[in-house]
Every structure is written in C-alpha cells, then in structure tokens.
Amino acid sequence: MDANAPSLTAPPPAHSPEDALALAERHFGRTGRLEPLASERDLNFRLTTPSGESFVLKIGNAAEPAVVVEFQTGALLHIAARDPALPVPRVVRSLDGRTGVPLPGGEILRLMSWVEGHPMHRVASGPALRRSLGTTAARLARALEGFDHPAAGHELLWDIRNAARLRPFLHTVTDARLRDLAALWLDRFEDEIAPALAGLPWQVVHADLNPHNVLTDPMGRAVTGILDFGDMVRTPRACDLAVAASYHADPVRPLETLTEVVAAWHSVLPLTGGEARLIPDLIAMRMVLTVVIAHWRAGLYPGNAPYILRNVPSSGAGLAALTETGRGAARRHFARALEIRE
Known part of the structure; x- marks a missing residue:
C-alpha cells in the first residue's frame, strides 16, 4: 500500500443520515431531505430544503488532512473570483462564517451549492x-x-x-x-x-x-x-x-x-x-x-x-x-x- 495515500485506504465516514441532517441544521441552519450520493472516500448527501433549494453536504474522510480540505475550498473561492460563470460548486459558509466545520471524529463538514446537470x-x-x-x-x-x-x-x-x-x-x-x-x-x-x-x-x-x-x-x-x-x-x-x-x-x-x-x-x-x-x-x-x-x-x-x-x-x-x-x-x-x- 502507498503510505502517502491514507485517504485511499481509510473507509468513508459512517455518519447516519439523521446525524448528518442534524449537523447541517446546527452548523449551517439548513434542514430538509437528504439523498446519499456516491463517493469513494467521503460521505456526501444532496440536501433539499423545504423551499426546493439544493446543496451538497460533505463529510470528509478523517484521513484527509485539514490543510488539504482548506486547499480545495480556497481553490473554489479563487475560481469564483476569476471566472464567476464557470459551473462549479460555490462554498456556503457556516452560521459562524467558516468554510468548513471540524467534527469530533476528525472529519470536516462542508456545504456546497448544488450544480444542475446530467x-x-x-x-x-x-x-x-x-x-x-x-x-x-x-x-x-x-x-x-x-x-x-x-x-x-x-x-x-x-x-x-x-x-x-x-x-x-x-x-x-x-x-x-x-x-x-x-x-x-x-x-x-x-x-x-x-x-x-x-x-x-x-x-x-x-x-x-x-x-x-x-x-x-x-x-x-x-x-x-x-x-x-x-x-x-x-x-x-x-x-x-x-x-x-x-x-x-x-x-x-x-x-x-x-x-x-x-x-x-x-x-x-x-x-x-x-x-x-x-x-x-x-x-x-x-x-x-x-x-x-x-x-x-x-x-x-x-x-x-x-x-x-x-x-x-x-x-x-x-x-x-x-x-x-x-x-x-x-x-x-x-x-x-x-x-x-x-
């Protein structure tokens, strides 16, 4: 195994949909219906609010270093500033202004805008x-x-x-x-x-x-x-x-x-x-x-x-x-x- 790729060998997070929804409401003030999304390393859900607005709720793999998650978020912010018309997810900040919320198990919770398409x-x-x-x-x-x-x-x-x-x-x-x-x-x-x-x-x-x-x-x-x-x-x-x-x-x-x-x-x-x-x-x-x-x-x-x-x-x-x-x-x-x- 490649020692430099722990996130490839670590299992995805194991939070239940109920736990994930509670986290979304607590940290982002969003609630609604969750649908699981396929992912190799992380735990992802589509969150659809009662008003019909959709987001992606991401619970990152605990083996992924926090600095790498910050790197990804920073890139999305950079893209939004350089080419706002590019159809990529937009970062949604938490109720206290953070782009990612560390969880007790080492995962990082994030919320992104939903991008439509097939x-x-x-x-x-x-x-x-x-x-x-x-x-x-x-x-x-x-x-x-x-x-x-x-x-x-x-x-x-x-x-x-x-x-x-x-x-x-x-x-x-x-x-x-x-x-x-x-x-x-x-x-x-x-x-x-x-x-x-x-x-x-x-x-x-x-x-x-x-x-x-x-x-x-x-x-x-x-x-x-x-x-x-x-x-x-x-x-x-x-x-x-x-x-x-x-x-x-x-x-x-x-x-x-x-x-x-x-x-x-x-x-x-x-x-x-x-x-x-x-x-x-x-x-x-x-x-x-x-x-x-x-x-x-x-x-x-x-x-x-x-x-x-x-x-x-x-x-x-x-x-x-x-x-x-x-x-x-x-x-x-x-x-x-x-x-x-x-």
Whole structure:
C-alpha cells in the first residue's frame, strides 16, 4: 500500500443520515431531505430544503488532512473570483462564517451549492460534447492560474507524475493482457515520460475530470457542471487535459476523438510544443492509473467494487487502442491537428 495515500485506504465516514441532517441544521441552519450520493472516500448527501433549494453536504474522510480540505475550498473561492460563470460548486459558509466545520471524529463538514446537470457517464460521447469538455476544462485551468496553497504539492497516487508508484499494485489487475499493457507503459513512463515533466508548465489543476465528475445538458451536447475537487494538486498543467480526454478515446478511432477534446482546450489555453508532444503519453498514463488503482481499491472494498471499477472498461480499451496506434503516429497526429511544429 502507498503510505502517502491514507485517504485511499481509510473507509468513508459512517455518519447516519439523521446525524448528518442534524449537523447541517446546527452548523449551517439548513434542514430538509437528504439523498446519499456516491463517493469513494467521503460521505456526501444532496440536501433539499423545504423551499426546493439544493446543496451538497460533505463529510470528509478523517484521513484527509485539514490543510488539504482548506486547499480545495480556497481553490473554489479563487475560481469564483476569476471566472464567476464557470459551473462549479460555490462554498456556503457556516452560521459562524467558516468554510468548513471540524467534527469530533476528525472529519470536516462542508456545504456546497448544488450544480444542475446530467452525469456525463450516462450520455453518449459525441463531437459537440467532447469539444465542450475541452473548452470548459481549459477555462477551469485558466481560472486556477496563479492559485497556490501550502497543500498544493501534496502527494496523490492519482497524480500522473506519480505513476511509477503503481508498480506494487500491478498484480491486482486480473486481466493478464491489460496488466502487461500497464507494465509496458510504466516502463515508458520511468524511462522517457517522467524526465520530461519538469520542462512543462505546472500549476494547480482539478486533476479528476472523469465522466462521473462532469455534468451535461439533457441532450449530452455541452458541459453544464464540474464537480469533486478532492483530487486537486499542483502538477504539469497538461495532466488535467490528459485526464479529461482519456475517457473519450473511441477504440476504433482514438486519435480523432481525442483530438476533439485536445484541440478545443488548445483554442482556449494553447499548448506548448512540449505539452503537445507529451499529451498522448499523458493520456495513456491516466488510463494506466485508472486501470491499476481501481483494481487495487476494488480488492480492498469488494462491496463497492462496481462503483470503483466503473471507468476500467473504457480506459482499458483506450489504452489498447493507443498502444496499437503507436506513440510516433499519435505525436505526429496531434502536431498536425494543433498546427504545432514538431
């Protein structure tokens, strides 16, 4: 196990809905109906008040350091000031003005505004949606420019720059072919990709724009919301684009579908030559992270395995397709599509 990732191994908080509702009323003056929301590490509820207003009540994992929670909250406040139109949760302060309330068990209680939309994982990924994802993700990265915090450099297993730490967990991948692909890419990461990361632009990014954290309009054509800032970290900026794009690789035509996300980002926040060269590798590495970490955590929590493994099929298929395409061909394709000289 990774000693630097206790929140990945600690069980979620165990408060009952009745306890959670009492906490919401005591600290935020809100009451109403609670609906549980899926989460790997925290305990989240949708709170709907008698007037029909909705919020997200979050009880954080006690293993998450308080400074990391403060980091996440500070980022949301920064985004609200830099790009108020971005559809992200807004921080609701407690009755005494705090952005988070420490609980006796070590958890931190927070209240966020509810963001409307349909979960992206429930709609088909089409060209319009992929372009909307790219532009929205770039706006979010641009809104986070200049934001910093003492916890921004915290160690996160999901951070692409830490991919080499996955080796002890490779054996948990039950599909031998997929396990071999992951091992191949880990070799490439250590030999070629990791040494190149220092030369890229770095900043705080969302770092987890997977389809369960993105909302769309009813037709699935445009992004209407971005959720869950729990994996934010300071890392190469292009890693955020890699995460977002990695779930949209059609195995039949991976480069074409990925380009729709990447080119849309590039139109808002132009990639440097180094970023453009590495983006196919970074996309592949996010797929490796998804496959390996999900299998490892599913073994830890078999009762929650279906949720934990939800993104593995698409990531595994995308990784196989990118591997077959070849790194050279992928780099040439993106260079032409973005009109960047190799």
